[in-house]
Amino acid sequence: MTSEEIRQEVLKMGAQARAASYELAKLSTAQKNAILLAMADALEARRAEILEANDLDIAAAEENGLTSAMVDRLKLTPERIAAIAQGIREVAALHDPVGEVIREWTRPNGIRIEKKRTPIGVIGIIFESRPNVTADAAVLCFKTGNATILRGGKEAIHSNRAIAAALQDGGEPQGLPSHSIQLIPFTDRESVRYLAEMDEYLDLIIPRGGAGLIETVVSLARMPVIKHYDGICHTYVDRAADLEMAKAIAVNAKTQKPSVCNTMETLLIDRAVADEFAPVIAAAMREKGVELRGDEDFIALAGPEQEVKPATDDDWTTEYLDLILSVRVVDDLDAAIGHINHYGSHHSDCIVTSDEAAAERFLNEIDSATVFWNASTRFSDGGEFGFGAEIGISTDKLHARGPMALEELTSYKYRIYGEGQIRG
Amino acid sequence: MTSEEIRQEVLKMGAQARAASYELAKLSTAQKNAILLAMADALEARRAEILEANDLDIAAAEENGLTSAMVDRLKLTPERIAAIAQGIREVAALHDPVGEVIREWTRPNGIRIEKKRTPIGVIGIIFESRPNVTADAAVLCFKTGNATILRGGKEAIHSNRAIAAALQDGGEPQGLPSHSIQLIPFTDRESVRYLAEMDEYLDLIIPRGGAGLIETVVSLARMPVIKHYDGICHTYVDRAADLEMAKAIAVNAKTQKPSVCNTMETLLIDRAVADEFAPVIAAAMREKGVELRGDEDFIALAGPEQEVKPATDDDWTTEYLDLILSVRVVDDLDAAIGHINHYGSHHSDCIVTSDEAAAERFLNEIDSATVFWNASTRFSDGGEFGFGAEIGISTDKLHARGPMALEELTSYKYRIYGEGQIRG
Numbered sequence: 001m002t003s004e005e006i007r008q009e010v011l012k013m014g015a016q017a018r019a020a021s022y023e024l025a026k027l028s029t030a031q032k033n034a035i036l037l038a039m040a041d042a043l044e045a046r047r048a049e050i051l052e053a054n055d056l057d058i059a060a061a062e063e064n065g066l067t068s069a070m071v072d073r074l075k076l077t078p079e080r081i082a083a084i085a086q087g088i089r090e091v092a093a094l095h096d097p098v099g100e101v102i103r104e105w106t107r108p109n110g111i112r113i114e115k116k117r118t119p120i121g122v123i124g125i126i127f128e129s130r131p132n133v134t135a136d137a138a139v140l141c142f143k144t145g146n147a148t149i150l151r152g153g154k155e156a157i158h159s160n161r162a163i164a165a166a167l168q169d170g171g172e173p174q175g176l177p178s179h180s181i182q183l184i185p186f187t188d189r190e191s192v193r194y195l196a197e198m199d200e201y202l203d204l205i206i207p208r209g210g211a212g213l214i215e216t217v218v219s220l221a222r223m224p225v226i227k228h229y230d231g232i233c234h235t236y237v238d239r240a241a242d243l244e245m246a247k248a249i250a251v252n253a254k255t256q257k258p259s260v261c262n263t264m265e266t267l268l269i270d271r272a273v274a275d276e277f278a279p280v281i282a283a284a285m286r287e288k289g290v291e292l293r294g295d296e297d298f299i300a301l302a303g304p305e306q307e308v309k310p311a312t313d314d315d316w317t318t319e320y321l322d323l324i325l326s327v328r329v330v331d332d333l334d335a336a337i338g339h340i341n342h343y344g345s346h347h348s349d350c351i352v353t354s355d356e357a358a359a360e361r362f363l364n365e366i367d368s369a370t371v372f373w374n375a376s377t378r379f380s381d382g383g384e385f386g387f388g389a390e391i392g393i394s395t396d397k398l399h400a401r402g403p404m405a406l407e408e409l410t411s412y413k414y415r416i417y418g419e420g421q422i423r424g
Numbered sequence: 425m426t427s428e429e430i431r432q433e434v435l436k437m438g439a440q441a442r443a444a445s446y447e448l449a450k451l452s453t454a455q456k457n458a459i460l461l462a463m464a465d466a467l468e469a470r471r472a473e474i475l476e477a478n479d480l481d482i483a484a485a486e487e488n489g490l491t492s493a494m495v496d497r498l499k500l501t502p503e504r505i506a507a508i509a510q511g512i513r514e515v516a517a518l519h520d521p522v523g524e525v526i527r528e529w530t531r532p533n534g535i536r537i538e539k540k541r542t543p544i545g546v547i548g549i550i551f552e553s554r555p556n557v558t559a560d561a562a563v564l565c566f567k568t569g570n571a572t573i574l575r576g577g578k579e580a581i582h583s584n585r586a587i588a589a590a591l592q593d594g595g596e597p598q599g600l601p602s603h604s605i606q607l608i609p610f611t612d613r614e615s616v617r618y619l620a621e622m623d624e625y626l627d628l629i630i631p632r633g634g635a636g637l638i639e640t641v642v643s644l645a646r647m648p649v650i651k652h653y654d655g656i657c658h659t660y661v662d663r664a665a666d667l668e669m670a671k672a673i674a675v676n677a678k679t680q681k682p683s684v685c686n687t688m689e690t691l692l693i694d695r696a697v698a699d700e701f702a703p704v705i706a707a708a709m710r711e712k713g714v715e716l717r718g719d720e721d722f723i724a725l726a727g728p729e730q731e732v733k734p735a736t737d738d739d740w741t742t743e744y745l746d747l748i749l750s751v752r753v754v755d756d757l758d759a760a761i762g763h764i765n766h767y768g769s770h771h772s773d774c775i776v777t778s779d780e781a782a783a784e785r786f787l788n789e790i791d792s793a794t795v796f797w798n799a800s801t802r803f804s805d806g807g808e809f810g811f812g813a814e815i816g817i818s819t820d821k822l823h824a825r826g827p828m829a830l831e832e833l834t835s836y837k838y839r840i841y842g843e844g845q846i847r848g
Contacts, residue, residue, distance in 0.1 A: 022765060025789060107810060111799050120821050121791065199642075203821050218623075222642050224649075224822040245844040252846035341446060363839045365449060367545065375535050375842025384847070385838070386531060397544050397627050397835040398648040399823035411821040414809070415787045418799025420669040422676035423808070 003190050010194040014201030016179035017122040017147040023177035024145045025119055029096040032143060035171040036092035039139065040085040042170020043163065047081050053162035054131070061155055073130050074156055084135045084163075087389075091139050094388045097407045098145050112417040117410045119145030121203040124195050126151045126217060128209035131159035137208065138167055138181045140391050144409040147180050149202070151195055153209075154187035161185060196220035203411075208392060226400055226408075228392035230319040231261030231347035233377045236336040236362065237281075238353035239272035245374060246277065246352040247284055252376040253350065255288045259321050261393060262348050262380040266316060267327045268336045274329045275301050281327075282306040290323045297329035316343040333358050337365050344368065347395055348380035348402075369395065369402035427614050434618040438625030440603035441546040441571040447601035448569045449543055453520040456567060459595040460516035463563065464509040466594020467587070471505050477586035478555070485579055497554050498580055508559045508587075511813075515563050518812045521831045522569050536841040541834045543569030545627040548619050550575045550641060552633035555583035561632065562591055562605045564815050568833040571604050573626070575619055577633075578611035585609060620644035627835075632816060650824055650832075652816035654743040655685030655771035657801045660760040660786065661705075662777035663696035669798065670701065670776040671708055676800040677774065679712045683745050685817060686772050686804040690740060691751045692760045698753045699725050705751075706730040714747045721753035740767040757782050761789050768792065771819055772804035772826075793819065793826035 001009070027035075043050070054076040061071050102115040123146045125137045134150055141148040152160040164183035168176065184191050196205060199222040206226050207217040214227050235253050237246040253264035269277055278301035285292060286306055293311040294302065302308050308327070315326040316339070330336045340349050350372035351362040359373040370380040380403065382390025387405035394400040400408035425433070451459075467474070478500040485495050526539040547570045549561045558574055565572040576584040588607035592600065608615050620629060623646040630650050631641040638651050659677050661670040677688035693701055702725035709716060710730055717735040718726065726732050732751070739750040740763070754760045764773050774796035775786040783797040794804040804827065806814025811829035818824040824832035 022789065022791065025791070105810070107808070111803060113809060218646055224820070242844070248844060248846055256847050365446065367446065367449070368837065370838040370840060372840045373842060375840055375845040376847050378847040379535060379840060379842075379845070380838075384531070385537060386529070396648070401835055402838050411825055413792065414794040414804075414826050416794060416796045416799055416803060418797060418803075420666070420672060421799040421803065422672055423680050423800050423802040 001186065001188065006186070006188055006190045007194045010184065010191055010198060011201070013149055013179070013182050013184065014122070014198045017149050017182060018201045020147040020177045020179040021119065021121045024142070024147055024180055027145065027175070029099070031175055032096065032145070033092040035174040035176045036088055036139065036143065038174040039167045039170045040088040040092075042166045043081060043085045043088070043135065045170075046162070046166045047078060050081060050159065050162040050166065051076060051078070053158035056158040057131075057156050066155070070129065070155075074159070076131060076159060080132070084132050088135065088139050091143050091389055094143065094406060096143060097410050102412055109421055110419060111421050114415040114417070115412055116415055118413050120409060120411045122147045122149065122201055123409070124149045124151070124202045124205040126192060126195065126205065126207045126209070126213065128153045128213060129155045131156040131163060133208060134160045134163045134183065135167060137206075137391060138164065140389055140406060141409060142180060144406050146409060149182050149184065149195065151184045151191055152187075157187055192216065193220050197222055199223040206391065224399065226392075226394050226404065227396050228261075229395040230345050231263070231393070232266065232317060232319055232343065232345040233262060233264050233347055233380075234266045234268055234340045234344055234349045235264050235377065236268040236330075236340070236349070236351045237270060237273065237277055238333060238351055238355060238358050239270040240355035240358060241270075241273065241352040242354060243273065243277050243280065247281055249350065249352055249374070249376050250281060251284050251288060253378055254285065254290055254325050255323065256376070256378050258323050261319070262377050263321070264377055265318065265320055265326065266343070267325055268330050268339060269298070269327065270333070270336070271297070271329050271331050274298070278302045278329070279306070282308065285325055288323070290325050292325055292327060294327040295329060298327045301329070319345070333361060337362065341365075341367050345395060347393065348372070348377040350375065350377050369393070425610065425612065430610070430612055430614045431618045434608065434615055434622060435625070437573055437603070437606050437608065438546070438622045441573050441606060442625045444571040444601045444603040445543065445545045448566070448571055448604055451569065451599070453523070455599055456520065456569070457516040459598040459600045460512055460563065460567065462598040463591045463594045464512040464516075466590045467505060467509045467512070467559070469594075470586070470590045471502060474505060474583065474586040474590065475500060475502070477582035480582040481555075481580050490579070494553065494579075498583070500555060500583060504556070508556050512559065512563050515567050515813055518567065518830060520567060521834050526836055533845050534843060535845050538839040538841070539836055540839055542837050544833060544835045546571045546573065546625055547833070548573045548575070548626045548629040550616060550619065550629065550631045550633070550637065552577045552637060553579045555580040555587060557632060558584045558587045558607065559591060561630075561815060562588065564813055564830060565833060566604060568830050570833060573606050573608065573619065575608045575615055576611070581611055616640065617644050621646055623647040630815065648823065650816075650818050650828065651820050652685075653819040654769050655687065655817070656690065656741060656743055656767065656769040657686060657688050657771055657804075658690045658692055658764045658768055658773045659688050659801065660692040660764070660773070660775045661694060661697065661701055662757060662775055662779060662782050663694040664779035664782060665694075665697065665776040666778060667697065667701050667704065671705055673774065673776055673798070673800050674705055675708050675712060677802055678709065678714055678749050679747065680800070680802050682747050685743070686801050687745070688801055689742065689744055689750065690767070691749055692754050692763060693722070693751065694757070694760070695721070695753050695755050698722070702726045702753070703730070706732065709749055712747070714749050716749055716751060718751040719753060722751045725753070743769070757785060761786065765791050769819060771817065772796070772801040774799065774801050793817070
């Protein structure tokens, strides 16, 4: 396809999605839930077809020498398809925020104003290899009455096509409007550009993937982008911390699931308790197989037997996603706040202390989406918040910050009820 | 200045603004209000200095042959300065949304979650000629704890500098952090680019001006942009309308203040009442000096004595901001909704009807920020909504939609209170 043909195809999909969005806005919650259940059934009914498509992706991946970890992320099995279908049924059971009245008031001239939640309209999702994202993202957007245009990576193109078709075709008999869920059927790089430029049809674009993908989308996009950047998360152990609690929280935050964005990457220790806490936490982390990288003070206090490597400035801005921890001794709360606001990624940060005033300052002054007092940063998660589902954890401050769920996939409008009022 | 020098200067201002934003987040509402009152006093105390600066802008404007309307927009007088100061005092009296707890809940594991309003951080405002915007925008951003970087047009550069300095210097003795309000002191075009690219320091950028300015910012910006595009507002007169009410609303929506974005630009008339309503509304509009541009049906029904000109397709997408109205006869409610969603700008649209089902469909299916049932679109306004102040009317759907006031200048964070919880 020529670049112009790709552009025309993407624009056509945009116009179709916009038309679908107007039909979607008319559906009731009950209708949407019935459609979701039909989608889940269709996914299971088409299992053989989806697995066949997935085989093509797996064969290509092996031919192209992808690592076994990458192949495993691509791989669908009957169990994984069942899990995706089950996830859709769970979304059907969630509360639908669309139609909620956020606020309602009457003005002295008698006009009544209702601020009411609506779908956003058309959402573009650009994602990398895992085919389950096709269903997860499309289904959350649909539950909130939005049309989606999905653009997945080329590694999963056959699987993605089969899943998107199952969702759209499966929903239609229950009243799903045509083109509610569209997958760009080709993976040329230009399709990302044309999608990101198409602000007449796309109200929002969400890149789900690594920093490179997000960066590309940010530099091209003309519509709002919600970004899910790295989590450089911190735990600060204050002078007034219960050090047993601090150890438990820090070990949990680092080791319970090191590969995810709400894992601690840097531990900060108040100098006033560093000589007591440094050797204890060093030993506890090493016991869990954590590689330690410390500043000079921590290296000295932990003792040579802990084999702490010297941290460089890069360590303070690195999301290891691995059993590696950087550790710094700081003079006081101010220094901790300064370090976190400067080097952190404004994602999730914790203070361990029994001093309420120190905690209040930390919660207030740390400029992050989620701030913790005496709990592991691993709780920064839509599921743990009780949201039931999450499309990601936003590192933005506009519209959606932190765990992003159904409510963040909605907009609102003002509905005004008058009796002939005119402005004087 | 070289382009690189401009870039360095803008980056320096960005870093200063970020530092200021952290200090601003610590201020209480009482402190902020005291600072606002001091700013208002400083503006009046420096009246002579501001008027002198303004004289330089006026002299340059006259030398450059600006129209008298443009010169008038630039012109400051003792009365206008007093009005700006009064506006600041009114902002001091408004409710501060920062610190509000939006929602609060406790999870089964005992962690308590508080979703709390915070400042956004650093906001860039790019605006055109009117110097009062310097104060209006900076003060609303400050009230909500944000640092601002202002970039005004070159026509008002001396006035803008004097006003920004009065606000910053006037607030400092009351505790305003350094660099809370900064004006880019030069007006090279590159400064817009560097501001829009500086996403490490700017959390939001708001262009206040014409479509050309907004377009430039959208194409350059790497951070969220809130856009205040045109208002192509409609009134639809349904078959079940009280035609006297319809006439009053339509005349008000078109003629009460034609130069603003919530003014009606297109009138749609249901065919079922068009032969009765067309001649009546044509005469009423003509009496108010409105030039009419109609489709064939409206021209025929209004009668030749109304001198209705034929509307072209461009008329349906033009924001006249003048005593000009385009009129179309449509077959029914569906056709009206189709026209508005297709040609409109998703700003403010009204149905006049006594049929509740028709009104409900219109309010639900029109994809606009504000939708009216039996009231003039001129009420689409922060002041009329009771917001007390407004920074503009957003035509976006993310974060802020419709009249944008203090609440829309805030973000939020999640504050988590634990007692040592770790994730299992």
